[in-house]
Amino acid sequence: MTSFYQRLEVPTLINAAGPLTRLGGCRLAPEVLAAMAEASASFVHIDQLQSAAGEVIAAITGAEAGYVTNGAAAGLMLATAACVAGLDVAAMDRLPDTTGLRNEIVVQRGHRNSYDHAIRAVGITFVEAGYLGYPGAGGTQPWQVEAAITERTAAIACPILNTPGTLPLPVVVEIAHRHGLPVIVDAAAELPPRSNLQRFINEGADLVVFSGGKSIGGPQSSGILAGCADLIASVALQHQDMDVRLQTWNRRDLVSSGAIAGIPHQGFGRMAKVGREEIAGLITALEIYAAGSDEADFARWSGYLDPIASALAGLPDISVARTDSTRTRKPLPLLTIDLGESYAFDAAYTVLNQLLQGAPAIALAESAAEDNRLIVNPHGLTDSEAMQIATALTTAIRNQPRST
Secondary structure: OOOHHHHOOOOOEEEEOOOOHHHOOOOOOHHHHHHHHHHHOOOOOHHHHHHHHHHHHHHHHOOOEEEEEOOHHHHHHHHHHHHHHOOOHHHHHHOOOOOOOOOEEEEEHHHOOHHHHHHHOOOOEEEEEOOOOOOOOOOOOHHHHHHHOOOOEEEEEOOOOOOOOOOOHHHHHHHHHHOOOOEEEEOOOOOOOOOHHHHHHHOOOOEEEEEOOOOOOOOOOOEEEEEOHHHHHHHHHHHOOOOOOOOOOOOOHHHHOOOOOOOOOOOHHHHHOOOHHHHHHHHHHHHHHHOOOHHHHHHHHHHHHHHHHHHHOOOOOEEEEEOOHHHOOOOOOOEEEEEOOOEOOOHHHHHHHHHHOOOOEEEEEOOOHHHOEEEEOOOOOOHHHHHHHHHHHHHHHHOOOEOO
16 A cells, blocks of 8 residues: 555655654654544634643643643744733734834843744844853853843743853843743753753743654644743733634633733734644643653663664774763763764765665764764664664765775
């Protein structure tokens, strides 16, 4: 029988690069797929489903409230929209026009990154604090963050990045809260360890974003937003389909109580809507992940690396190293293959391309290729795939020309 990918003539590959968006994220457990199929068979009020899902997220993260987003980037966008508009439906209606609104987000210069497109999409301006080039050129000092705050500041963004010289989250939180400002944390790829599901909330963050389609094991187009109840309430109002009538709206009590002026129609977040299938899959995956063990995951992943490391042993002028869970902030074993000086300076890229063009195609992590290093990330592997990588990678390296 012809598979879906065969019918579309799209080749599949072995993913040894990690749960990357460009490679489709992660494999879904049978329970997750079953929950998504079950959810698709019935209709529900999405706002009620989101509210129930949010209770699960809140219980697992320790936050006041939670919300399912269409990926981590959408979570950043919605978090920013909530900080800018609050419960002001007129402001919601205007976004991304932020004229006259609090439309500045303070961020440490060392925390700027390509993913902050999602924050800027709301119509804000970043106000940078601190320096680059730590320690010689200095890092970020608390007074620099403080000096960047004005009456236009809506929030402080504090992505979890290992940038030397930047202020840690607790220091940023203390400054922000002293000025009555929320802190948005991008923790999209900060799992494992599982303890991070609660760590950033415990450190005082007001909104924390996680990817649903990486370590959690949910649909690739899903994410988690956890944080303060009032900000999550703003997210919900800006995200849902508001093609409703006040007389029948599930949350008309918000209007009658004076919490909001009226129904916010088709908010800024409409472009990032989430289906019932993604909500069901994400919540099921989150519950499975939260009940799991970092140690068990590490042992399983290490087992996938064993045959690859063994196959590489004895190849000339290479060194093979495996990360130790006690020496990294992320307990995920990686196999790093350092090609020695006898190989061409771009041999790693040659090997990467040869593997991508193989049968089956194999994708390795590329983050150290410029240093002539290859990295095997076992997150998405199976036993049989590990054996195929061992053979293909060994052959590719052995066939590389070397200087004598």
